[in-house]
Amino acid sequence: GAGVSQSPSNKVTEKGKDVELRCDPISGHTALYWYRQRLGQGLEFLIYFQGNSAPDKSGLPSDRFSAERTGESVSTLTIQRTQQEDSAVYLCASSSTVAETQYFGPGTRLLVL
Amino acid sequence: TQLLEQSPQFLSIQEGENLTVYCNSSSVFSSLQWYRQEPGEGPVLLVTVVTGGEVKKLKRLTFQFGDARKDSSLHITAAQPGDTGLYLCAGIKASGTYKYIFGTGTRLKVLA
Numbered sequence: 001g002a003g004v005s006q007s008p009s010n011k012v013t014e015k016g017k018d019v020e021l022r023c024d025p026i027s028g029h030t031a032l033y034w035y036r037q038r039l040g041q042g043l044e045f046l047i048y049f050q051g052n053s054a055p056d057k058s059g060l061p062s063d064r065f066s067a068e069r070t071g072e073s074v075s076t077l078t079i080q081r082t083q084q085e086d087s088a089v090y091l092c093a094s095s096s097t098v099a100e101t102q103y104f105g106p107g108t109r110l111l112v113l
Numbered sequence: 114t115q116l117l118e119q120s121p122q123f124l125s126i127q128e129g130e131n132l133t134v135y136c137n138s139s140s141v142f143s144s145l146q147w148y149r150q151e152p153g154e155g156p157v158l159l160v161t162v163v164t165g166g167e168v169k170k171l172k173r174l175t176f177q178f179g180d181a182r183k184d185s186s187l188h189i190t191a192a193q194p195g196d197t198g199l200y201l202c203a204g205i206k207a208s209g210t211y212k213y214i215f216g217t218g219t220r221l222k223v224l225a
Contacts, residue, residue, distance in 0.1 A: 042119075
């Protein structure tokens with residue numbers, strides 16, 4: 001596609017529910033990243049995938065967070081048993097390879113009530 | 114844990130003024146990037162600096178990487194309302210695996 005797309009653009013959920021966020025990277029990009037951005041703050045690294053290598057999960061804040069990627073295509077970030085502190089914008093980025101320019105999607109705004 | 118501190122956090126200036134944003138760390142980075150993010154959008158890369166002491170210019174924006182590769186600055190000359198946005202620096206550590214560490218952000222508002 002022309003750019004990185006994310007869905008849904010907005011998500012409101014109740015505390016305790018599970019949510020699944022989707023990222024479609026730029027076609028051909030082998031590296032894919034997930035970040036969290038709390039209101040008015042910088043980006044917090046969550047996880048990145050590079051080709052068929054084991055993902056770097058070092059940024060995931062708890063075992064309620066998990067992510068998967070099918071080959072070099074779509075990725076899903078799942079948050080189980082959501083908490084109010086999970087409310088944030090979740091940004092996805094992709095790059096042709098890990099050291100190259102990251103292109104960001106518009107983000108998914110998650111609000112946990 | 115935030116390893117990159119940006120200052121100031123907020124800046125509101127009049128059109129035509131100059132400004133400098135700082136990005137500081139106690140860590141050494143392989144390279145450093147600056148991004149601008151507008152409301153409702155993802156960050157967009159402005160520049161990557163790689164060599165200690167490197168200076169890059171992008172129209173009215175001047176980026177400098179510190180000699181020790183621990184800090185960076187962004188200077189905007191004659192700011193315009195279109196410069197309004199959130200400016201983020203990101204340090205990259207390349208040692209076996211790549212780590213992107215984003216700064217705390219500087220929110221700039223340029224008033225017409």
